[in-house]
Amino acid sequence: MVSDPELPEALATIRDDFLALEQHERLQLLLEFSQELPELPTQYADHPDLLERVEECQSPVFIFVDVDSEGDGGGIVHLHATAPKEAPTTRGFASILVQGLAGLTVQQVLDVPDDYPLTLGLTEAVSPLRIRGMSALLGRTKRQVREKTAA
């Protein structure tokens, strides 16, 4: 396993889980993630205008970030995402980030390496072009976190 003391535990676990599998099983795990993407909280489901579309993803995916009140290292980040059931890959990418970033502080989210999506061992099973969609999701999440915490 790749050792990286900086990477938050949940993200590291997800990465290690993927890397422990054969290529075709990695797709299956991504499918499981896609099925675990939580429904949007009602306040966002009723307000599509609050969601931001991530254009780089081949299929439409919308995200919204909110940040709890300040604590050590900044408030806690909550990522919400939605994508249609016809886009399971995109849903899987979003679900990985929703689960991997859960409970992290602003600083921890901003410190997640931008190349995290490339470390999951999915480039062969999914293709590098598609992985870019996940990199874009991570980039958008960080940007919203920055915007929402700018004094």
Place this chain on the structure above:
Amino acid sequence: MTVEIDASPEFTSYAHPERLVSTDWLAEHLGEDGLVVVESDEDVLLYETGHIDGAVKVDWHTDLNDPLVRDYLDGAGFAKLLSRKGISRDSTVVIYGDKNNWWAAYALWVFSLFGHDDVRLLDGGRAKWEAEGRAYTTETSKPAPTDYPVVERDDHVLRAFKDDVLAHLGNPLVDVRSPEEYSGERTTAPAYPEEGTLRAGHIPSAQSVPWAKAVADNGTFKPLDQLNAIYRDGAGLKDGDQIVAYCRIGERSSHTWFVLTHLLGFKNVRNYDGSWTEWGSAVRVPIVKGAEPGAVPAK
């Protein structure tokens, strides 16, 4: 042809009705000897969420593209892939997929580069099959391997490269991207990852006909008269024309290639798969910005 063609009246006016099958036809012929159903989607996981019983998956990135060079797989690779998928050289292959068969058409075009004779599209694709409440299975098909022969790809007839397009200038070009990509409004916005194209706009003289114009609301191809209105009356294409279609990486233009070749019967249509991701980054190739096609530059 191994399996009988679909004689549905809605296909008979097309130049090559044998290239389409209806959902009814497919439901009736599923499991028949000589028929292999292939699903090809934009989303690499969609097949796993449920697919037509017995269908095999062919993914455009991971199966049809060479992982190293920007090219398609070679004859040996294609033979290996099709053998694994249970396809013989004389199999009737019916391809369907998501997004109005966008990727299915791309797969069909690649199969055609290898001269696979009988390859058809399911009119309406996944969306129509689903809308009609037809069954899916999540069981991955495990076809008996075949011995598909090694046939080298022929890139001369159906495929255009950048130099071919330069030489082609003055003949009809169809840009099938969105109007914003055509006019050059869409470049990469701040904080977006760079997609890899350095210039925006279109190839001089190209007519803008977004690919999905060929598709009706229910995902099936529009009838012949409407297609004629779009491509002949609208884009000015005439019988006997040499035509090149392009988009961003050659996927959407495969769909238009299918329409022009198999539905409208144009004989010399090539797909420029390098498309905008190549042209928009190439040095010193002419580019026009804005909504007008623009003139072909003097050579």
